Amino acid sequence: AQRVTQPEKLLSVFKGAPVELKCNYSYSGSPELFWYVQYSRQRLQLLLRHISRESIKGFTADLNKGETSFHLKKPFAQEEDSAMYYCALSADSWGKLQFGSGTQVVVTP
Amino acid sequence: EAGVAQSPRYKIIEKRQSVAFWCNPISGHATLYWYQQILGQGPKLLIQFQNNGVVDDSQLPKDRFSAERLKGVDSTLKIQPAKLEDSAVYLCASSSGSGNTIYFGEGSWLTVV
Known part of the structure; x- marks a missing residue:
């Protein structure tokens, strides 16, 4: 069975510092990986997906199949990055998502 | 483009009572999902529809939860009777x-x- 693990419940960083959110997954096949974000009082929304290989709001994430990881990184955190971040995996043709437990990011000035 | 609409936004009920939630997806979207998110956890899929057919309801507690999408557009999720552990988003x-x-x-x- 597939599983998504986000080991950090809370990450507190200073503005301008790098931030890295860890995500590890277990799945024997080739899953599709996503990062979703939920800002305060807003709905859950897609931040990025590994197949796009693009940078969104300065965030990047690389799929490492050897380490079964999909860590999210940003070199210089901004206050507006404060939010809840969820790593998610899709492993079937119907596209349903399996989520990790989330990491709360707090960026302090 | 209008987003996914849900109602009611908030509901408080006593255990053993029933409750129903309504969802209107984005126009033209054939696939609809219901997720349960308990405090401190990530969302967990309850049921997935493709048009008006169920694709996956393996994690839906069918003794108390039911969902339908009769015309392939709106959907309702019902809980009857509710338990304390059903408190979630x-x-x-x-x-x-x-x-x-x-x-x-x-x-x-x-x-x-």
Whole structure:
């Protein structure tokens, strides 16, 4: 069975510092990986997906199949990055998502 | 483009009572999902519809939860009778098809007392 693990419940960083959110997954096949974000009082929304290989709001994430990881990184955190971040995996043709437990990011000035 | 709409936004009920949540997906989206998010956890899929057919309801507690999408558009999720452990946010989401972006509603917050 597939599983998504986000080991950090809370990450507190200073503005301008790098931030890295860890995500590890277990799945024997080739899953599709996503990062979703939920800002305060807003709905859950897609931040990025590994197949796009693009940078969104300065965030990047690389799929490492050897380490079964999909860590999210940003070199210089901004206050507006404060939010809840969820790593998610899709492993079937119907596209349903399996989520990790989330990491709360707090960026302090 | 209007997003996924859900109602009610908040509901407080006593255990053993019933509750129903309604979802209107983005226009044209054939795939609709209901997720349950318990405090401190990530969303967990309850049921997935493709048009008006059920694709996956393996994690739906069928003794008390039911969901329907009769005309392939709106959907309702019902809980009867509710238990304390059903206190959660119920998220509806939709997409235009497999592999496409999934859009979430704001959620319906349920507290069972």
